Amino acid sequence: MLKLLADENLILAILLGVRRARPDIDFVRVQDVGMSGTGDAELLEWAARENRIIVTHDVATMLPLAYDRIANRTPMPGLIEVGPQISIRSAIDDLILIAVCSSEEEWAGQVRFLPI
Secondary structure, three states: OOEEEEOOOOOHHHHHHHHHHOOOOEEEEHHHHOOOOOOHHHHHHHHHHHOOEEEEOOOOOHHHHHHHHHHOOOOOOOEEEEOOOOOHHHHHHHHHHHHHHOOHHHHOOOEEEEOO
């Protein structure tokens, strides 16, 4: 099962909804791991070391940095961009499906957008 990391931009209700529905999914916030206020580049580096896919609403800075890591062949376990048009319920359902039905290998170097 995939390990997920919610950055500070992710709506808390999405994280809590995933945790309530599937407490077996390893989904932490940057605040939970002492990374609050950390820059996006450092956060991507930490996520790569910990094999965690970042879940975010941030397209302004996170996406370009993720694409740079991919282009430079720097490890990047994956990034999921939760779009503004998706409902909280749909985001929760999509993240559960992804976490349960995907493998780490499928997500390496990938940037994907919700809704699926």
